[in-house]
Amino acid sequence: MRIRKLQNDIADSERLGMQVKFMHLSALTPTSREQHIERHGELFTGQQMLDWWAEGDNRVRCRCACTPVLLDRQGKPMTPDLIANAKQALKAFKLS
Template sequence: MGSAVADGRPPREVKGLIRDRLAVSESKARAFAQTDITDSLRQARWAEDDAATEQFGLDLRELHTSALLPTTRPTHAARHGKVYTTQEMRDWYAKDGNRMNCHCSSTTCLIDSDGKPILTDGLKKKMAREVKDWKPAMPV
C-alpha cells in the first residue's frame, strides 16, 4: 500500500491490488483503498503545513471540502467550506470512523491578521451554495 501512495496511484487502481493480494471482496478492497490512500495524502499535506508553519511562521489552516456525494455523511457535509487547524482535522478524522471510506479533502489556506481565512468571496459563496444544494441518498 505504501508504494502505491508513493507512486501516486489512485484508489481505483489500488483497489485491484488489494482485492488480488488480500483475496477480499471488491467492495472491501474499494473501502480499504479509498480510506488508506486518501488518508495518507491528507496526513502528508498536514505534515507539510505544520512544517511550513514552524519554519516560516505562517498561520495556515485547512479548508474542508466534502465530496457532497449522495452517500456523503451529514457530519462530513456540515464541514464543507469551514476552516480548521491541522490538529482539529486530525482529531475529527480520528473519531467516529470519520476517515473510513471518506471522499473529503482539504485545501491549505492562509489566515489573515484578524484570524480569518484568505478566501475569495466567490469561493465562499460557491461552497455555501454547494452544501445547501447537496442531496443525501437518504433523508436525514
C-alpha cells in the first residue's frame, strides 16, 4: 500500500507539473533500524524512495512512511518548518 501511494504521488506530481521530493519519516521506535532512523527528515526523489525500499530487507517490518514536500522554482522546500520539525523529533529520539 505504501509503495502504491508513493507511485501515485509521483504520477500526480508529474501530471500536474509540480516539483516535489519526498521526506522520509521513520517510526522512531525502539525497534527502528539505524539506517531507517538516519533517513528521518531527509528529502529524496520518488525514485530514490522506491529504490531504497527495494533494497535488501528495507521493506520487511518497516514502519517508515514518506510525505511529499513541494519545492519552489529553485528546488528548495516550500515548507522548511516541516523538515525542521522532523529533524527536531529525530534529535529528541536520539537523546531519549
